[in-house]
């Protein structure tokens with residue numbers, strides 16, 4: 001076993017990400033089960049059953065960030081997936097198609113060979129949950145049909161009003177039980193409730209460390225560069241029910257706290273303004289978007305997106321777990337979304353907001369116009385929105401982005417200098 | 423003291439030379455934009471008109487889509503802030519700016535001091551921009567400069583409903599072949615441009631005075647259509663293509679003055 005004690009948080013992040021993929025590849029070789037899972041589907045059940053997990057959204061983000069998305073998007077195009085479909089889905093369905101061709105013919109397609117992404121094994125079953133969107137239902141159903149494998153669906157209804165009613169929690173807890181029954185059948189063994197409790201406890205420890213990191217951006221200047229959360233997010237998605245996430249996040253939070261005590265900040269002395277970034281990162285243009293902001297001295301200290309995985313609950317209490325997996329802000333009404341974002345903006349002591357109008361993610365984008373309007377009336381902060389996409393590089397225009405963030409910068413400056421009296 | 427504002431757009435290049443932050447001593451436009459010979463030519467033209475050299479400029483600020491490729495500039499400022507600055511200088515009562523250029527449509531709301539309160543602009547789509555009008559003028563075989571005249575003669579504006587420039591072009595072609603008068607088609611084209619711009623304006627909050635600038639503001643047919651849609655008078659900024667360059671030159675002046683204080 002590799003000794004990880006001397007590793008930095010960044011090294012741990014890389015190490016465990018690779019480790020997770022290796023475990024899945026190894027499991028496949030040994031004839032053990034591999035599951036592909038939606039990013040905010042409960043991970044606890046499969047981990048308790050020792051199933052190796054792959055998270056297609058994270059994998060797709062990795063392909064996007066390594067500039068390999070176009071190749072697989074073309075495969076999905078050829079299969080007839082409309083370009084309006086979420087690009088995570090299209091990247092993954094394209095990638096799956098290549099894996100499937102390889103499995104059927106024994107020949108590795110050129111696009112798979114060339115793909116910069118980590119190689120992943122095909123799943124033996126999939127698990128999905130519609131607590132972040134309904135695209136994930138059809139996407140996973142398609143995976144299951146294409147590969148002729150079981151699909152576990154955990155139905156989590158949208159919360160049109162808050163607080164979450166007890167009947168909704170009861171319904172979701174029933175869905176959990178149903179998923180456990182399906183899992184027992186697929187795995188051919190009884191569900192281990194003792195181990196499940198331990199996994200739930202582990203998940204809570206991971207989430208606590210995750211929240212520790214996120215809270216550090218409230219310091220001014222900030223020791224945390226918010227864009228780092230986009231990278232570390234890979235482990236809150238893929239390993240929150242393992243100690244990998246806890247170990248890495250604890251290390252990162254410790255490092256940041258140490259920096260804070262020493263007066264070392266993310267932007268050194270150059271933090272001039274602070275922004276909230278609403279929406280998913282633009283993975284194929286991550287460097288461009290980050291540098292564009294950094295060159296203007298704008299640090300991202302607020303983002304509601306990483307908070308999707310703030311699944312805090314009481315281990316052993318299914319209703320509490322159900323609540324954690326349904327109160328995710330994009331699964332709630334406009335009023336609650338506004339409230340969550342408002343807290344993020346004030347928590348990050350932000351001077352302005354950037355809304356990513358993401359062609360892929362309708363749920364995260366369609367309410368932005370309204371949200372921005374309400375929030376501006378409430379806090380008076382300037383905002384801009386830009387057209388983009390998390391993994392389809394064709395839907396983002398760097399020059400358009402630059403103009404908007406420069407204008408935002410100028411508006412924030414004007415606000416801070418008190419030039420404007422309104 | 424002389425300062426210069428350079429606005430390099432997608433389809434035109436503009437330079438303003440300002441004396442003491444108050445007198446425009448050159449305001450030149452060349453109808454080709456970034457990546458072409460336009461930027462250099464317009465710079466030379468402005469300098470020769472003013473009888474000045476580049477070294478005479480206390481500060482040069484670039485703006486517009488091609489702002490980062492202007493080597494002569496000391497600084498870049500977004501066209502949103504520059505447009506606001508320039509228009510407010512010319513029309514101090516301005517509250518809302520509608521700026522339509524080659525590939526951008528913007529609505530900018532000003533606060534009482536001329537600062538940018540809010541702005542909205544089109545993203546990755548050329549509908550309602552100068553390019554849209556270019557394409558239409560080509561299929562209609564009517565010069566851009568003559569479009570307003572045709573518009574004024576329209577009896578019943580045709581409907582151009584496609585958002586996509588390419589589909590709108592086919593729509594116009596089929597109307598032409600159906601014998602719809604060019605006057606009415608042009609009025610419909612103007613209405614289509616106006617509806618895009620007004621959508622952004624409504625989001626900003628429509629408050630008078632409303633000032634139009636950008637190359638498309640020279641087409642009075644568009645101005646008419648916008649005014650009709652908003653049910654309010656629309657003022658066309660004097661020399662509407664140079665307002666952002668003017669704003670950049672004013673910013674340059676203010677920065678030099680601020681530094682000398």
Ligand code: SF4
Nearest residue numbers: 086132133135360361
């Ligand atoms: S990006 Fe949006 S649409 Fe795509 S899977 Fe995630 S939540 Fe669903």
